[in-house]
Amino acid sequence: MTDELFPRPRAEIAPGAVHVPGWLGPDEQRRLLADCRAWARPPAGLRTVTMPNGGRMSVRSVCLGWHWYPYGYARTVVDGDGAPVKPFPAPLGDLARRAVTEAYGEPCAEPYDIALVNFYGEGAAMGMHRDADERSAAPVVSLSLGDACVFRFGNPGTRTRPWTDVELRSGDLFVFGGPSRLAYHGVPRTRPGTAPPALGLTGRLNITLRVSGLPG
Numbered sequence: 596m597t598d599e600l601f602p603r604p605r606a607e608i609a610p611g612a613v614h615v616p617g618w619l620g621p622d623e624q625r626r627l628l629a630d631c632r633a634w635a636r637p638p639a640g641l642r643t644v645t646m647p648n649g650g651r652m653s654v655r656s657v658c659l660g661w662h663w664y665p666y667g668y669a670r671t672v673v674d675g676d677g678a679p680v681k682p683f684p685a686p687l688g689d690l691a692r693r694a695v696t697e698a699y700g701e702p703c704a705e706p707y708d709i710a711l712v713n714f715y716g717e718g719a720a721m722g723m724h725r726d727a728d729e730r731s732a733a734p735v736v737s738l739s740l741g742d743a744c745v746f747r748f749g750n751p752g753t754r755t756r757p758w759t760d761v762e763l764r765s766g767d768l769f770v771f772g773g774p775s776r777l778a779y780h781g782v783p784r785t786r787p788g789t790a791p792p793a794l795g796l797t798g799r800l801n802i803t804l805r806v807s808g809l810p811g
């Protein structure tokens with residue numbers, strides 16, 4: 596947001612993990628939110644993920660390009676309505692390219708082909724995990740909309756400390772690649788009611804853009 600009293604500086608949270616506060620302006624956030632609402636509709640819409648141990652994730656999610664399920668990628672919603680996953684829209688590839696250039700000063704050579712959209716209602720959280728189902732070392736691009744959250748960014752070796760807690764707010768960009776590509780991370784809590792009122796979103800959305808490394 597441009598109207599903050601104290602501008603939040605960009606920061607390298609760990610080697611290759613870059614936080615750029617307020618990267619998306621209000622109009623871009625509104626457009627992305629409208630897109631997320633369209634992607635959330637069935638078929639292959641928003642769903643709740645059940646983990647192999649029977650636990651249900653508290654976030655609800657929708658995928659574009661490739662469908663993520665624990666633990667792999669498919670072209671159809673194999674753990675849901677079975678519909679073909681929605682295509683990965685070219686403008687999201689451009690957005691990923693711009694984001695990586697913003698974070699690292701140069702774009703990534705590989706084309707982005709996955710978007711994972713996670714919706715956090717009140718009380719939703721995500722445990723510490725690694726994004727390890729892609730077959731590419733390309734950085735993960737994360738965009739946040741709506742309520743702020745605590746984003747816990749750890750290390751590639753263990754799901755425990757050391758970690759750094761970063762507040763991600765609406766419009767923030769976070770890119771993790773290089774030595775941090777397989778770092779454990781999670782969202783211990785969101786901050787309900789902190790979304791920018793003009794956005795019109797109750798809750799939090801996070802969009803990660805990824806390179807699958809899978810044959811197209």
Ligand SMILES: O=C(O)CCC(=O)C(=O)O
Pocket residue numbers: 711713721726737746763780781782801803
């Ligand atoms: O919601 C976030 O900020 C992180 C989401 C995440 O880690 C994931 O989708 O793998």
Ligand SMILES: [Fe+2]
Pocket residue numbers: 724725726780
């Ligand atoms: Fe993740």
